[in-house]
Amino acid sequence: AYHDTIERQLAPGGELVHVAGHASKTAEMACRIAGVLALVDDLDAPEVDRETMASGIAIAQYHLAEVRHIITEADISEKIRQAEQL
Secondary structure, eight states: OHHHHHHHHHSTTOTTGGGHHHHTTHHHHHHHHHHHHHHHHOTTOOSOOHHHHHHHHHHHHHHHHHHHHHHHHSOOOHHHHHHHHO
């Protein structure tokens, strides 16, 4: 469901279009983070439970929010903006 939400927001006119390079990897990052969290809790964990996946998603969402903030609020030179747009 998280992956599908991100994909919808990446569509033309979506709120993540301007950070597509980062946002497109967010669902995968959430899974990796959740996997690490599961292993921190139990080195022999056979799977990632729902609560741990929710934690991974929360961390990935925080990261994406920070990226969005940096990109939209930071003073980025015109050349950088053009390169990102390209």
